[in-house]
Amino acid sequence: MATSIRLRRLGAIAAVAGGAYTIVRQPSFSSNDRGDKLSALETFRRKISDPFAVVPPRNTQEAALIGSSLANPLDILVVGGGATGCGVALDAATRGLRVGLVEREDFASGTSSRSTKLIHGGVRYLEKAVFNLDYGQLKLVFHALEERKQLIENAPHLCHALPCMTPCFDWFDAIYYWAGLKMYDLVAGRHLLHLSRYYSAQESVELFPTLARNGKDKTLKGTVVYYDGQMNDSRVNVALACSAALAGAAVLNHAEVVSLLKDEGDGRIIGARIRNNLSGKEFDAYAKVVVNAAGPFCDSVRTLADKDAKPMICPSSGVHIILPDYYSPDGMGLIVPKTKDGRVVFMLPWLGRTVAGTTDSNTSITMLPEPHENEIEFILDAISDYLNVKVC
Template sequence: MAAWRLRRAGAALAASSAVAVALAASSASASEPSAAALDAARQRVAQPWVAPPPRDAQRAALAGSTSAEPLDVLVVGGGATGCGAALDAATRGLRVGLVEREDFSSGTSSRSTKLIHGGVRYLEKAVFNLDYGQLKLVFHALKERKQFYDLVAGRRLLHLSRYYSVDESVELFPTLAKNGHDRSLRGTVVYYDGQMNDSRLNVGLACTAAVVGAAVLNYAEVVSLIKDESGQRIIGARIRDTLSGKEFETFAKVVINAAGPFCDSVRKMANSNVVPMICPSSGVHIVLPDYYSPEGMGLIVPKTKDGRVVFMLPWLGRTVAGTTDSSTAITMLPEPHEDEIQFILDAISDYLNVQGIWPIAGATEGRGQALTALRLVDK
């Protein structure tokens, strides 16, 4: 796999995911990768037996940096943004380190809607609200998606969108209701988007960054930032290996804060009086049985009661439905609230016709609701 494609994919992730903040100025080059660096990356990635260095070697590379010989870049956070930034920097020939408090993709980057989509939600706002900013997001998303498709699809092209009649729509999507709450199905428009395994893609970026020379370490928590003698410039971080409990220092010309919703926690290590910049939002998905969506086809609920859209997509033999967008507290293991779950169920139930027959032993017609369900076992 060509290293330039990997670099472009990493750049796209770094641009589109969580917040990344450079905490220190640097003399490190931000120019395009040199031919020598790209050739070296290509050769490493192309080897059939290639594998990331062992954990001890990664840790030693981080701990081996000094204030006199620092890394060019230290990335804090091993989600999509952090791993993409590390891969991008490593393929430019920079000396790169990355640390992640938990495991790679353990947070937001493993909890997406699994789409490499072209910005259909932004397009609606751009057209109906005449919002040029939203239109720019559409173009940006389409550019990123093309980079991903170049990476994973080769010359295979997506199909053109088309309109389907009511009968054709129900044939394609059997659970789609012809008649819902005060509305009737007039037809559907089928368009094509990309789907990915977000966590595996994230781990793939981390492993590829390590293969091309970055020192990448999970279960490594930044406990404090190191400043120069003036106390103004950040030159590294003190890191705790949470598996061994041992701490070590890593020095770098640039520290990139890619900690996602925990960015402000890292920023406060540099300045305890810093004004928070993160507004955490909860995006909930629910998992439903596979029969809610046919294989290879999903559904977009075009408008919910609060004006948003909800996706219902096939995923690993199940159906994933979501997402929400509501203010929340920052926690390591966020849990959905009942009202968020009900919101998604209400949104998709308006467009689906899914019914079942509940077999109750001994019930007479019309009295099933008044009887207790029993589990009968024949011996």
Template sequence: MAFQKAVKGTVLIGGGAIATVFGLSQFSQYRNKHGTFVNVQAAEAVTVPIKRDFPTREEQILALQTTREFDVLVIGGGATGCGCALDAVTRGLKTALLERDDFSSGTSSRSTKLIHGGVRYLQKAIMKLDFEQYRMVKEALQERANLLEIAPHLSAPLPIMLPVYKWWQLPYYWVGIKLYDLVAGSQCLKSSYVLSKSRALELFPMLRKDKLVGAIVYYDGQHNDARMNLAIALTAARYGAATANYAEVLRLLKTTDPGSGKERVCGARCRDVLTGQEFDVKAKCVINATGPFTDSVRKMDDQEVPNICQPSAGVHIVMPGYYSPDNMGLLDPATSDGRVIFFLPWEKMTIAGTTDSPTDVTPHPIPTEEDINFILNEVRNYLSVDVEVRRGDVLAAWSGIRPLVTDPNSKDTQSISRNHVVTVSDSGLVTIAGGKWTTYRAMAQDTIDAAIQAHDLNAGSSKTIGLQLQGAEDWSPTLYIRLVQDYGLESEVAQHLASTYGDKAFEVAKIAQVTGRRWPIVGKRLVSEFPYIEAEVIYGVKEYARTAVDMISRRTRLAFLNVQAAEEALPRIVDIMGKELNWSEQKKKEELEAAKKFLYYEMGYKVKSDQLTDSSEITLVPSDIERYKKRFHMFDKDKKGFITILDVQRVLESISVQIDEKTLHDILNEVDLNKNGQVELIEFLQAVHAGHSPCGSEAELWQW
């Protein structure tokens, strides 16, 4: 009886959902015929010439200072802000963009790395018969297809598995996923399919086996978010937009309209953060595209304006690649508290996340231990008991602030849609808020449409559908082979360069240093475990990188993949950047310290291990503990809470002790009980307590 009820319920839900979507699809088609949602392939209609290369930052700052008046000034260098600049400049509008930090330094670099319509939003649309949610999903699926087309080197389809552990859920989830395919229509990447238990375990062997019924696989897109954001910014610059990072808006400029007598926003007073120089940028229209900081810019215009943005924190963690297959993601559709968790391969590592909780707006969000442990616990629920999910395997963690548009009195951010809102204030400030990464282009189009209407600007329709981004023009899946053959790069490095820079990878290869070895001929790695090479630092400076943090987090993605590897690469990165940017020794020291602070706090590796826990199996007397703690801090001079191989090498050099690198790695690996690549205080105390350094090199190392 229960079986029959479950099946009938599933069929009824599925049938109702299909009928609903069919009706909505018919309505959508009707609207399409009448021009509301018409998508015109407009890229070929771009008449603005594109430059072979983008200007230097100094040239961009000069353009901002000397241009009498721009048509459009965009505040914010995230995906949406850069999208607005690209949309405006390709319509022929004289465009400027100001970003107080680096391009993609905020939320746009801290996403789940997915290009998707949102399976959970479609579920809400069906269950609540919410056409706006449905329209958002359909728009996102169209934008997903466009993004995969305009930047194929930075994005690709990704199969995602939804494991099923109750037999009645299989038809229920199957109907939902098929509806997702249906809504995508001709933009469907690949058709979803059902897997048996054995086949699911074959494709995802780490999956928990007991009670597994089967699985459903569907397709979404995945991308390198920070590099995608940068590609949008560089493309806008090549079309003539005056874009500048590290250019902070201090206040909005206003003038009195002679006709109405009202104040109108006419530009911004800004400061070059790198030089301290202040100057005015005049514009007919100012656009606020600052994501979580939306309300702070709106209050520059009007102090009394109510907040329209409720920020939500989303934490992600990165774990070793062996936690997931190379080309198969995992979706947990219902976590213990009703959220959705993704478990995805990315850059040969594994991303897990995300959380969703109210937060304060800050330029430096920090992931909490509570959120990290929540994600780890959810991962444990879906992985085999043979796979030990360890806290020490968290190689990096970050928190991103989603700029949700909502009622400021609402406390439940999980039920809030990611729809975007475009508003125009009484003084003419255009604000774009909300939305999601995938729909940045559509958001930009809506924003520029509103700006043109509000300020009577002379421009036509959007031309960004199908408009290829930096690096896409001559890219092909086999481009990396030419890099190997023509320049003598390692295959892994060549593939990385091709998938990061597209057809611009040749420019990086041309400046790659000779290794001095038989093979590879060129391409010195920054760290041995990752394919990033020193030439990328030089090229990154050309791409407007001005701090070491820019380089480890957004030009390369080392900080998001492995904090320790990023730290190991920092000294060389700072040296190369210092040479390119003429840094003094003091400046290099400051950059090194700032980058380490970024890693330890914002990337989740601030380890609080100075206090021993009651569970520590250490029976040293208090005086010995204090003595060994002092010794630990001699290695850990930065007071970060752990010792790395760099710390040990520094100490050994100071006392003229030589231990080869392999032996040093072996020693640290023996003491590193949780195998996270670093020795924490508790591990250090356990090592000296257990007598791990009885003689020889090890004795010299720990008894120093």
């Protein structure tokens, strides 16, 4: 059994694709800076459709960053090469902006390679929207469903629809989950992947042979299966970085921001001092806007701008364990909607194995957080009630 752990961020920050970003200072674009967006987008589309297109080599990427100056700065410099940072770089580059991105380690080396591998449509947000009469949560579901379908269509070699089974041990649960997931189908509309449906206990065991017929002193009544997306998170992240590079962004991994450059007159952030962690050499990169996309490490970048900046990140960790393939059939996931403390636990097929998780607990910020034994035991205990094989 293997374990993985990721850091998550909670705080007054905007979250996109599993990361977080804050703009260090307000942009000051002129109409000329924006360029012809439609022309840039068409050029980019031609590049990525070209089977012979090649991502510029590392020395070319570094030279583009070094070539920026006070007189000719980049439009945007992104700090952090996770899903959010690479997504910001790609979005900006396809709008015709001059973009640079630096990542201290490797692309997707942090949170963006340690997810549950799901592309959520937001089924739990739909439940909150209904019971709390919260239109904001409903809007979030609409947006998540649209982006889920878009991501699967854009990268079918890295993303696909995955059926997820929810076991029901009493008839109330069966009716509740069936009705809720039918509403989920309705909200998805044209972004629907596949219709959810109810399966009898016998049909469920045939689809998921390790599913227990008896659990929690109750007998399995059936299951409700719905569809969400699954992705190879780290490869999607790298694909974003490569696409940004093809669109004209200068993306450089193993490049750490050691300080931020400030205008001597008004103290504005005008760029960053960057160290190439492979060669040890340092250089300056100038930009009109610096975007902090360092995920759980956002505060360390913020203190470079203002040493008195108050922390805004409340980190928590999520643990996943990797189990043998026989725990779950290929192409079918299992969702435990209510564990003993109310959390949700997934058990999903992944690259010939089964990934189970996740926990959610407060933690300190480290590059390689270690899982605690009690978190591993919690996951094993949560899934053992639903399986007819010994979980250890």
